[in-house]
Amino acid sequence: MREAVAAAVLTAALCCLQAAPARSDATAPRRSAAELMDVLMWSREPVGGPFALFDQTGRARTDADYRGKHLLVYFGFTSCPDICPTDLHEITQALILLGDDADKVQPLFITLDPERDGPARMAEYVAAFHPRLVGLRGDADAVRKAADAYKVFYEKVELPGGGYTVDHSAFIYLMDPEGRYLGFFPPGTTADRMLTIIRPHLAN
Known part of the structure; x- marks a missing residue:
């Protein structure tokens, strides 16, 4: 049964990945989306950890800045359609x-x-959603370090007509x-469903 659930979640998690003809990077092989999904589903490794990034105002931010609040952490990109x-x-x-309980939760978009x-682009993007949503960015190495800590799959993909997109897994980490990692919500999780998980944690 759990294997079936894992397969269903993996399918949902990879819904944003496109068939792409050419990979733009020639870095050392990284774990596939399926391998990282396996880590998350079966809690095979720690999830989360330190990061050092910059918010949409240019201020340096680390994970320590958000201690005392539950975090909803999401990895994506502003051009994601x-x-x-x-x-x-x-x-x-x-x-x-x-x-009022929303003050106990800090949403982060990396x-x-x-x-x-x-x-500027990050500031405009996060402002379109919620005033407390913080957009975080950094150089390629800092972003990769944060993504690896959260077991996020992503890679740059060149498009046939020019330009590129970013294939990535899509989870909301709690x-x-x-x-400390409490769990994840797969892509497409509704707000009502999130609340059934989040509220008990806020009450503790």
């Missing part, structure tokens, strides 16, 4: 439905496309006030 804005919208709705997602 569908799943990223959909999931960020649901995060926004969850915060609205939480009412770009996987720092080449295009500069501070972290406790001490930065």
